[in-house]
Amino acid sequence: MATPMHSKEPAPVFNTEISEEMQDDNEKWVLDSSVDNKGNVPLRASTGAWKAALFIIAIEFGERLSFFGISTNLMMYLTKVLHEELKTAAKTVNYWSGVTTMLPLLGGFIADAYLGRFSTILFSVFIYTAGLGLLILSQLAPALKPCTDIDGPCHGSLRLHKIVFFVALYLISIGTGGHRPSLESFGADQFDDDHPHEKMKKMSYFNWWNFGLCSGLMLGVTVIVYIEDNISFWVSYVVLSVIMGIALSIFLLGRPFYRYRVPQGSTLTPIMRVFAAAVRKRHLPYPANTQELYEVSNSFSEKRRLSHTNQFRFLDKAAIIEHTNNEKHMNPWRLATVTQVEELKLIINIIPIWLATIPFGISIAQSSTFFLKQCAVMDRRLTSSFEIPPASVFSLGAIGMIVCVTMYDRILVPFFRRLTGNQRGISVLQRIGVGIAMVVIAMVIAAIVEAKRLSIAHEDQSKVVPMSVFWLVPQFVILGFGDGFSLVGLQEYFYDQVPDSMRSLGIAFYLSVIGAANFLSSLLITVVDYVTRRGGGTSWFAKDLNKSRLDKFFWLLAAMDAVNVVIYILVARRHSYKSVQSRVGIANSSDGDGDDEDELSPSRV
Template sequence: MQGLIILTMTQFIPPLKPCGVDNLKCVNPTKIHKLTFFTAMYCLSLGTGGIKPSLESFGADQFDDNSLTERKGKMSYFNWWNAALCGGLLLGVTVMAYVQDNFGWGTADLILTVTMLITTVIFYLGKPIYRYRAPQGSPLTPILQVFVAALRNRKLPYPTSQDLFYEPGDCETRLLSHTNKLRFLDKACVVGENEVLEGKKPSPWKLSTVTKVEEAKLIVLAVPIWFTSLLFGVCVAQGGTFYVKQSSTMNRNIGNGFVIPPASIHAITAFGMLLFVICYDKIITPVLRRITGKERGISILQRVGIGMIFSAVGMVVAALVEKQRLMVAEKERSQVLSMSVFWLTPQYFIQGIGDGFTLVGLQEYFYEQVPDSMRSIGLALYSSVLGVASFYSSFLIIVVGRVTGKFGSSWFGTDLNSSRLDKFYWLLAAMNGLNLGIYFLVTRKYSYKSVQRKVVVTSN
């Protein structure tokens, strides 16, 4: 909220007003202008990076994993969380974009600041009824302890029975069942012949529990999922960059003189995702549950993979639409084409459906399939997929631009009409196809977290 307050101040406090506002004459932005602007941007970035993983995991923590009803409610929670985000995005790129264009950035920032203040007050009003998780110390130390213990016990023979693995019964955390993946880490919970367990608790740097070992396995198994998700994030990045640039060259007129702001076309993605997650939660999931007999209907990683397929298809559609736009541009030789901006609707809508599958699936994955003490970190890893993917997209554009420039005309010219974004989209589609193959190999025999749930016995 501090970032919004600073941005609002720059529109109403004379020394902070940028050049060109209220006929303010200045050749270049002053140091105070730059300091204020970048302070606001960094505050917004830090606030977003902190609030999104923390608030989302805190909301999911309100559901009891030992209750079947509440577990199903948690599965719906991620759908509705994203529905709320899409609703906010729709308002941002439509209503707020209109306010900014017609009433100024200061008015828009003031509205956002007041809205954020009201929502913060509402959040704190619920403080007495929230469920809280007790702090459990550093979430990373137990993972490191497992690797150290496995290295120390590497020469011990592998047990013939899982009953020989160390797992005390007085553990306060949820116990995890043993899996046969990454068996080299199992040495961390193998009790040696000279290991004395009676009367004292063993050092976690020498002997870990089965649960701690399984938690370490979850982190290791999450690494390839994170990497194979990056290309999906690259495709998502195109929706807010090149897609918007394409829309700025197309006919955006509606009715009598109303012109759609270029950024507002991004609302189609938000609308597509909003519509899809509601249908998925209310229609598709119940049907899948009846068909498969599973709580989720389909597994988390299956949902992510389906979204990746939609993403690849979306790139193909984007390439075909861009090829058509270039043909129109070649005929008309104009900066603003007669081709309607709604030609971009299919690629935006497909991206929205892909987001509904993959983004929500990744949120569930990085919340559910990490140790309980690392759920906020897990959702931060999800956010980092999109952040790193944006850098990856920029790097890819630079490399492709230089390589294609050496062998002829660069795919990224001085303007879109002299560029070949269609070829870049075909490249992304091909890369996504290859990435999908790797993803399916990685997830084909994935071992999900197996929790030893509490059994409640009732008597009549």
């Protein structure tokens, strides 16, 4: 019989005291490896959360206003000023958009590994501003100004103007490539995942981030595009440069409130080490108990530990401890921690979701190309003296997205939270799936409306079809709703589901969905054009839009999207989320899906 001296009663009391002390520290300090403006552990009360995020959203507002003020009218500029054919202009826009949304992979890597997110943002804004300056030069320098006679032959400065113009555009692409992944992840970094209240606020962050984004987009495609169409392009570029300067000043004012993440070196090296260690120990048997796998002790100063999962078990061999006293077997190229192994599994795990959202991105790409060309040949008169610029109709999608994210955050999340008991309302992959399904509806409507437009065009035979541009409202708005579900969901998913050290790269993965989709959209246009012209047939993408068959192309996209919905559901049902061990020992957390979430019936590990 045990005596009181040997009793284990005092141990729980001691652990409770430690836990309370840890909780108090977690309330006062931010213990997620971030630092404040002076390099110290941040005070929770004076840094981060919305007091910092609002400054970050402000510069995103300015950058998106600038970007969409240029990009949305690009299709019109290429066809009317640079005299490119419809299919050529569409492919040019898709290539540029593709590069712009693929470069964040490089920018995100540099931010995570070397420069840090804040420094990357500053460098990127300077490059972006240089691109705007070159655009101004291309419109004002006499030797670089484009031809103004649209109907007649264009000689002289057109070739040189094209060179300078596209150099400026791709400087903006480079600036965007560093700016977007760094800024969005920097904003999300202001919310501590290990603090319950801040984690709840973070669930709204991506919604309000996109609210700011769409607000900038709306002003870009209305006010800026109006200036481009009715005053001059150089005036619009000057305005955009001033706006970027103001946005940068606001961003710098927030420096005392920000939480910063110190770059930890190449994020690819740990991944390569896990592969190397797993291959070297491929012949070792799996341990009978996964607790025997190697892991370092957790502490406040270390990154969050990940729980072991049973998927991709071959990689677990990297964490097997070899029974030897030889120190070379403790080499990081021979032995990895469970957390490092699980981080590699996370990267592998997101690939199917990335692939399954590509068709969605291809359909989204049409809103800035063929949808806008439809606007250009339809009746855009609001009054007898005012006509809506074609690119301004793009704002309908932004309105749809603003309405969607507002309703989602303020109405749908509270409703589904009560209904399901899940903090997120519906899971992040369910949210993405709803948006993908909406895109199917949008493309069906687009096909029907285009068929109607073509029937009127064949009867009327006029260049501008006597059909109101407001017939395009449903396809733009529904596409905007789809963006509000899928694009916001993708941002949150890729930020949460990558390793903590790769979160700028995670946002870049989301952007690369759109980038890859733009390249594939160009490829699809090329293939469809070749197939439809073969044997003397008429291309679906004729120079005259009234002789094209965009309705058939939209039906093709709708069919592709419908098949993709089925594929996406199958992929999402097999998905497993990141399982995190909380630093403060309160509870385990699972990033991206809440605590008790059932994600389209995913397998849980």
